[in-house]
Amino acid sequence: MSSEQQTSLQEKQFMHKIKAEEKIEPKDWMPEKYRKNLIRQISQHAHSEVIGMQPEGNFLTRAPSLRRKAILLSKIQDEAGHGLYLYSAAETLGISRDEMIEALQSGRAKYASIFNYPALTWADMGAIGWLVDGAAIVNQVSLQRTSYGPYARGMIRICKEESFHQRQGYDIMLTLVNGSPEQKAMAQDSLNRFYWPALMMFGPHDSESAHSAKSMEWKIKRETNDDLRQKFIDQTASQIEFLGLEHPDKELKWNEERGHYDSGEIDWDEFHNVIAGNGHCNRQRLEHHIKAHEEGAWVREALVAYNAKKQAKQTEAA
């Protein structure tokens, strides 16, 4: 068999597995583009979890009570954990953690643009948990069925924690809307600022998405950007109503025939602008990551030294 024939046979077997809903595992043969596509998506996802800790981390010292502080702290720690699972999942595809971090810090790799918006008030801790983690869940629930085994399994665990994140955010909003008029106004302002960027988290329209078609065929993605966004729009409408807040989308209207809400158009210029690195906090987020990474170098060095010592002892004992 020529190597070309072999590749096409392997490709056939690969597609057969995908169609049969079997998971692709790290040691299985996979097309190079599938591998690259996954590395891009999983590492981007990992970076988002880690960079996403920053806007909330800023509010740890300003939480209004000990209880709120403890909740926010554990939520942020969860996000660090999500980053770790995802970096590990990406490593099974043959890229190192150092390479991924380098790609992030040099600006080659992307992370979710939503984290380039500033968190201005305590109400933003509510809006972020409710809307940003909420949008992430819609996406991640569908990724539990993604075709790459380690990614799918990571998502199952992550989703359990994300639903707690969303509830804690919504709980902050509920408390604020039932508080003073100033607190309710703060909640409204947060909703106004985070609603549209949350919709942007689902990415460009399907017709404009560069990675969509192939990702759907390989079952890396299980639902399209627009379908997922629609789900989020539908579920959020009643949540806004329950809070007694005004909906930021003035064109939002229930469409009986479709069984979904029709909505206004996203400001795509803003979307592309933030992706291009011109968001409020793009530079600040990366600078902070680099600083924290450098300051943590001693921890990594100590770990390596400890492991070397342990190993030396074991070899000696053997």
Ligand SMILES: [Fe+2]
């Ligand atoms: Fe997360």
Ligand SMILES: [Fe+2]
């Ligand atoms: Fe989260």
